Amino acid sequence: MTIDTLLFDLDDTLLEYEQRSEDVLAASFDSVGIDPFFDIPEYHDRYDEFLQAGLSVNEQRADCFAAIARDEGYDEETGRAVATAFADVRDHSRVRYLPGLRRRSKRSLGSTHWESSRTGHPKCNGRKWPHLVSGST
Secondary structure, eight states, X not given: OOXXXXXEOSBXXXXXXXXXXXXXXXXXXXXHTSOOOOOHHHHHHHHGGGOOTXXXXXXXXXXXXXXXXXXXXXXXXXXHHHHHHHHHXXXXXXXXXXXXXXXXXXXXXXXXXXXXXXXXXXXXXXXXXXXXXXXXX
16 A cells, blocks of 8 residues: 555654643743743643634633633733743744654655644644754754
């Protein structure tokens, strides 16, 4: 059987961020000058509540952080400031193949056309893909 095209999601399938989300969030709180009032698991637990067509990932994250801030006794603008700092700190081009994948994928897929599902925002995934195919990771 010949495989002509392979469709997949990038994150945690082929790649991972060099920056741990926990470190990005900690740097975001530092940037705003406040003590952390939530962690990444809490953010991930709440994120789906804020998915809305037409909004960017950054806008959805800001809405989520604002709600968490409100629930934790902070004003929503503090949560939005943390979200802005998070977006500033996160570098979507700083990705790497999962261990062993680069060598294995070249051997097993040869000239097969690779295509990401692009379920993420183009400004996020668009920065990841060139680093994978260029071999700079």
